[in-house]
Ligand SMILES: Nc1ncnc2c1ncn2[C@@H]1O[C@H](COP(=O)(O)OP(=O)(O)OP(=O)(O)O)[C@@H](O)[C@H]1O
């Protein structure tokens with residue numbers, strides 16, 4: 056089993072305790088317990104249909120838990136609306152593409168601040184985002200639909216910064232991308248944590264996801280079956296057999312070489 060004792064646990068930002076949820080009579084989540092530490096990347100892996108996206112929905116408020124609690128910064132947010140959670144700094148980037156293709160990149164990024172009333176704040180944040188993401192600045196006036204899948208995902212991630220988020224929920228950001236775009240996306244994830252944000256990352260590319268993550272959890276059948284550090288899960292034989300591919304060698308986990316903006320981390324699947 057994965058080693059969870061290599062470093063002192065950071066202060067929990069988000070805690071799911073006994074969360075059950077579903078879309079009708081049947082439950083998909085059957086008692087999920089999960090902790091996300093402040094300033095860290097936590098990776099959630101698991102088979103198709105195990106409830107990963109559903110878990111993110113119970114955190115962002117798209118779905119209310121049937122039972123159990125979602126606690127954010129010590130506050131029980133289980134019954135709050137999605138908008139109220141957004142205002143507390145929880146931003147969800149869904150699994151499917153979410154840009155408006157006929158709008159420009161700039162309009163899409165500014166839409167990320169739709170709950171903000173202060174236009175000057177939106178303008179200031181636009182400037183900051185454009186400075187941090189050259190792609191956003193260079194393609195500001197292009198229709199979002201004209202960008203590649205990888206570029207669109209980068210814009211979706213950049214757009215979250217409009218709300219100065221505390222916790223970013225990323226649902227399979229690398230899905231359907233070529234290896235080069237995947238590398239860019241995983242670097243953006245590491246950058247978010249390096250700038251002090253917390254990220255809960257759902258990934259099918261388990262090796263790359265765990266490599267940029269301080270900790271991770273395996274969801275199976277609507278329950279967390281295993282937790283550990285990113286490094287620990289990457290070397291866990293059971294995780295390796297089920298999720299990493301037997302022939303693959305583990306990549307160097309980022310958790311052991313703390314993420315940095317200028318780092319040369321280059322995750323590969
Ligand atoms: N809107 C919905 N209405 C009814 N059932 C749903 C809905 N969304 C998901 N489900 C069902 O809930 C289960 C878990 O789905 P979920 O999307 O959370 O899984 P996942 O782990 O994210 O899978 P994947 O890796 O394929 O994205 C699946 O059986 C799915 O069919």
Ligand SMILES: [Mg+2]
Nearest residue numbers: 107108109150
């Ligand atoms: Mg999913």
